[in-house]
Amino acid sequence: MKVQKVTVDSEKCQGHNRCYAMAPGMFKVDELGYATPRGDGVLKTPQDVELANRAVENCPERAIDIVEDEG
Ligand code: SF4
Numbered sequence: 187m188k189v190q191k192v193t194v195d196s197e198k199c200q201g202h203n204r205c206y207a208m209a210p211g212m213f214k215v216d217e218l219g220y221a222t223p224r225g226d227g228v229l230k231t232p233q234d235v236e237l238a239n240r241a242v243e244n245c246p247e248r249a250i251d252i253v254e255d256e257g
Pocket of ligand 1 (some may be wrong): 194198199200201202203204205206219220221244245246247248249250
């Protein structure tokens with residue numbers, strides 16, 4: 187089954203934590219502020235999708251994507 191996943195491109199991420207603030211619970215950040223999806227990044231609910239879209243729109247580096255993946 188196809189699922190939607192949120193991803194962070196670590197080459198683009200500049201670590202200013204906006205995603206962490208804009209989509210609470212969806213990302214974790216390391217000590218330098220670089221973000222990665224929390225857990226497997228799978229968007230399970232409409233609220234997850236909404237939060238992920240908010241993060242995509244607010245990442246100044248366009249490092250965040252929503253992709254389709256095999257579940
Ligand atoms: S908002 Fe974008 S650049 Fe900033 S920490 Fe999140 S993924 Fe990285």
